Amino acid sequence: MKKVLMCVLLVTFMAAGVLFFYSLASAQGTARYVGVEKCKGCHTKEYKDYESRKFTKAWNVLQMRGKTSDGECLKCHATGYGNGGFVSEESTPELKYKQCEACHGxxxxxxxxxxxxxxxxxxxxxxxxxxxxxKCHVCMKTHKEADF
Ligand code: HEC
Ligand code: HEC
Ligand code: HEC
Ligand code: HEC
Structure with missing residues (x-):
């Protein structure tokens, strides 16, 4: 019974996830993702706070595990992946890891x-x-299932 419930929950989360990434496509008109370097000049205070949180740490671990081009990870570990944002470390290095625009659009x-x-x-x-x-913090089962 517990297993069935977990499955139902998981499927619901996954459906919500798909809807989420789909719905972002129309957000904020024609705006594109530009990366934190563009924000920090005007938002010094928020940038300091953001920087102190070391969001980049998980990216280094992703690198060590050879997961920096795994879409399964990138939808949460990069900014705007699958939605006109992060594409690859080579072409969009400015959008690695979770940045301002992952939260603010x-x-x-x-x-x-x-x-x-x-x-x-x-x-x-x-x-x-x-x-x-x-959207990203909901289901840490994702990690367990990925078996790492
Ligand atoms: C050229 C300067 C400039 C740049 C670049 C800039 N902003 Fe702003 N931002 C402003 C100003 C001015 C406001 C309005 C402040 C207010 O109304 O209190 C603002 C407001 C905001 C707000 C709303 C704050 C609130 O009152 O809730 C957010 C969120 C925000 N900016 C995020 C960003 C992000 C993310 C980036 C980078 C993609 C960015 N900004 C780039 C100048 C800038
Ligand atoms: C795009 C996916 C994504 C979104 C959206 C997101 N997060 Fe995160 N968050 C992450 C990831 C990935 C990490 C792990 C980063 C790391 O450990 O280096 C993280 C880490 C954190 C941390 C720990 C940071 C630290 O100090 O080490 C906090 C707190 C946090 N998130 C809060 C939030 C809050 C609050 C929101 C909503 C306003 C939010 N997150 C939205 C993906 C996301
Ligand atoms: C559903 C969103 C999501 C997916 C998918 C996801 N992660 Fe995460 N990951 C997170 C969040 C959120 C955190 C931050 C957890 C926290 O600190 O509470 C995180 C943290 C991490 C960390 C940092 C742990 C630490 O102790 O700092 C690593 C490494 C990581 N994830 C690797 C991966 C890999 C590899 C994949 C792909 C197989 C992946 N993640 C898929 C959301 C996700
Ligand atoms: C983890 C998600 C997250 C990230 C990453 C993030 N913010 Fe925010 N930010 C928030 C939340 C939540 C609020 C409060 C919003 C509210 O009260 O409606 C906020 C508020 C703000 C405000 C309004 C003023 C304030 O301090 O309350 C500005 C401006 C802002 N953020 C800019 C930025 C910039 C620039 C970056 C990147 C350097 C950034 N944020 C990164 C979640 C985030």
Whole structure:
């Protein structure tokens, strides 16, 4: 019984995941992912906080395990993977690991013009609208099943 329940839960999470990555495609109009280097000049305070969290650590472990081109890992361990963001370490090195835009959404439109109120509103509400954290933090079973 417990196993069945776990299975049902897992399938639900997976379906939610697919919907999530699909729905991101239309978010924040035509904005693209640009990477943290573009944000840090204007958002020094948030950048310091972000930097102190060492989000890059897991990337180094991914590297050691030869997993930096495994899509299964990249959907949570890179920014905007499968959604016009991270593609590969060679072509989009600026979007490795979890960055500002993994939580706040693609930011080119806002970064190019902070006075654009539609884009600004998008940056403000993205986390809440998409219920963003649990998309990646929900199901650590993913890790156990990947057997590493
Ligand atoms: C050219 C300067 C500039 C750049 C580059 C920039 N921002 Fe901003 N950002 C601003 C300004 C100005 C505001 C408005 C601040 C306010 O209304 O309190 C803002 C607001 C925001 C907000 C909403 C804050 C709130 O009040 O909730 C978020 C989130 C944000 N920026 C994220 C980013 C991210 C992520 C990037 C990089 C992709 C980025 N910004 C790049 C200047 C910039
Ligand atoms: C569903 C999203 C998701 C997927 C898929 C995923 N991860 Fe993770 N991973 C996370 C999250 C979230 C954390 C942070 C966990 C925490 O610190 O609470 C993490 C942490 C890690 C860490 C760091 C552990 C540490 O102690 O710092 C490594 C290494 C890692 N993952 C490797 C992988 C690999 C390899 C894959 C692909 C086989 C993968 N992950 C797939 C979400 C995911
Ligand atoms: C782990 C997810 C996450 C990451 C990564 C992240 N933020 Fe945030 N950020 C948040 C949350 C959550 C809030 C609070 C939002 C709210 O209250 O609606 C926030 C708030 C903000 C604000 C509003 C002012 C404030 O301090 O409350 C700005 C500006 C901002 N972030 C910019 C950035 C920038 C720039 C980066 C990258 C250097 C970044 N964020 C990385 C989750 C994140
Ligand atoms: C794109 C997937 C993704 C999203 C969205 C996401 N996270 Fe994470 N988060 C990760 C991964 C992967 C790690 C592991 C990074 C590492 O250990 O180096 C992590 C690590 C963390 C950590 C531990 C960082 C530290 O200090 O070492 C915290 C706290 C965290 N996330 C909070 C949040 C919150 C709050 C939100 C929502 C506002 C959020 N995350 C959204 C993937 C994500």
């Amino acid at each position: 693609p930011g080119s439109r806002h970064a190019d013009n902070p006075g654009d109120s539609v884009a600004l509103e998008g940056m403000k509400t993205y986390i809440r609208d998409k219920d963003i954290c649990i």
